[in-house]
Amino acid sequence: xxxxxxxxxxxxxxxxxxxxxxxxxxxxxxxxxxxxxxxxxxxxxxxxxxxxxxxxxxxxxxxxxxxxxxxxxxxxxxxxxxxxxxxxxxxxxxxxxxxxxxxxxxxxxxxxxxxxxxxxxxxxxxxxxxxxxxxxxxxxxxxxxxxxxxxxxxxx
Amino acid sequence: xxxxxxxxxxxxxxxxxxxxxxxxxxxxxxxxxxxxxxxxxxxxxxxxxxxxxxxxxxxxxxxxxxxxxxxxxxxxxxxxxxxxxxxxxxxxxxxxxxxxxxxxxxxxxxxxxxxxxxxxxxxxxxxxxxxxxxxxxxxxxxxxxxxxxxxxxxxx
DNA sequence: TCCATTTCTTAATATACATTAATGCATAGG
DNA sequence: CCTATGCATTAATGTATATTAAGAAATGGA
Numbered sequence: 001x002x003x004x005x006x007x008x009x010x011x012x013x014x015x016x017x018x019x020x021x022x023x024x025x026x027x028x029x030x031x032x033x034x035x036x037x038x039x040x041x042x043x044x045x046x047x048x049x050x051x052x053x054x055x056x057x058x059x060x061x062x063x064x065x066x067x068x069x070x071x072x073x074x075x076x077x078x079x080x081x082x083x084x085x086x087x088x089x090x091x092x093x094x095x096x097x098x099x100x101x102x103x104x105x106x107x108x109x110x111x112x113x114x115x116x117x118x119x120x121x122x123x124x125x126x127x128x129x130x131x132x133x134x135x136x137x138x139x140x141x142x143x144x145x146x147x148x149x150x151x152x153x154x155x156x
Numbered sequence: 157x158x159x160x161x162x163x164x165x166x167x168x169x170x171x172x173x174x175x176x177x178x179x180x181x182x183x184x185x186x187x188x189x190x191x192x193x194x195x196x197x198x199x200x201x202x203x204x205x206x207x208x209x210x211x212x213x214x215x216x217x218x219x220x221x222x223x224x225x226x227x228x229x230x231x232x233x234x235x236x237x238x239x240x241x242x243x244x245x246x247x248x249x250x251x252x253x254x255x256x257x258x259x260x261x262x263x264x265x266x267x268x269x270x271x272x273x274x275x276x277x278x279x280x281x282x283x284x285x286x287x288x289x290x291x292x293x294x295x296x297x298x299x300x301x302x303x304x305x306x307x308x309x310x311x312x
Numbered sequence: 313t314c315c316a317t318t319t320c321t322t323a324a325t326a327t328a329c330a331t332t333a334a335t336g337c338a339t340a341g342g
Numbered sequence: 343c344c345t346a347t348g349c350a351t352t353a354a355t356g357t358a359t360a361t362t363a364a365g366a367a368a369t370g371g372a
Contacts, residue, residue: 044258
């Protein structure tokens with residue numbers, strides 16, 4: 001368990017890595033993501049201050065996700081087994097975020113997804129480019145842009 | 157912690173219930189799902205033998221999900237806090253299933269989603285109607301039917 | 313057994329989002 | 343300060359999936 005400084009764009013973990021760590025974000029912003037066969041990135045989660053970013057492979061399995069830094073960050077790196085987050089309650093909370101996200105994907109339109117993102121990450125909205133938000137939501141940047149200008153016209 | 161017999165179609169938990177329980181499935185088949193504003197069901201997970209079905213609300217928050225039985229089942233009902241699943245490893249495994257599902261929703265076509273379902277639930281495929289599989293995958297029954305007959309023609 | 317209901321499939325049409333492309337703006341780094 | 347790069351937006355076109363509708367097969371309850 002050690003504190004490390006991470007520069008923007010630095011990669012902390014790659015798909016296929018063994019013994020993936022868990023990262024507690026003290027300051028800055030991480031993200032985790034996959035790259036599909038077509039080379040397209042899909043952002044799995046953002047990790048602003050106070051969040052934990054980790055792949056959910058067991059400690060002895062290869063990771064599914066890349067993890068990198070979107071801003072210069074200070075993070076605490078820990079072994080997955082125990083050092084961090086021995087707390088079931090925290091696990092339950094993270095499960096719930098995932099549960100809501102799955103339900104969102106099953107039923108929500110582009111603009112509803114965007115609103116979900118804003119409520120999940122109120123402090124991240126202004127810190128990441130919109131194409132990354134789109135990636136997180138599973139839509140294209142063009143569709144997100146269209147949905148937002150659509151919403152502006154009709155009321156709000 | 158007690159063992160209960162559940163009849164097909166019996167509802168174990170409703171959206172908004174407090175003190176939701178966790179259900180370990182000894183035999184039979186449960187499912188959890190939401191109902192959206194339009195009255196449409198979205199299946200969150202299936203629970204065949206050996207699986208645990210629960211909402212990820214904390215013990216003191218209202219539940220998001222309905223849980224009911226798709227077959228006559230025998231289940232062990234437990235308090236969420238501790239009685240069942242004190243095991244971090246099991247949590248990690250379930251997280252990983254959710255992680256894969258989220259990634260699936262971000263990038264997979266109808267037929268790829270179907271293949272994901274078959275590999276996640278090899279023993280469930282023949283036991284649930286196809287419209288429930290479609291609901292789990294976030295597509296319509298018509299789209300699933302079309303995707304499958306598409307696949308049959310082209311090769312397999 | 314019989315009838316009502318559920319389930320699956322197919323087809324026609326509609327629609328949300330993807331793709332492609334072009335433009336202008338902002339930004340970072342030399 | 344300049345320039346290359348990244349970013350956001352808009353528009354035209356394409357496509358996968360949704361919607362609607364109908365009919366046939368399977369299922370289950372009385």
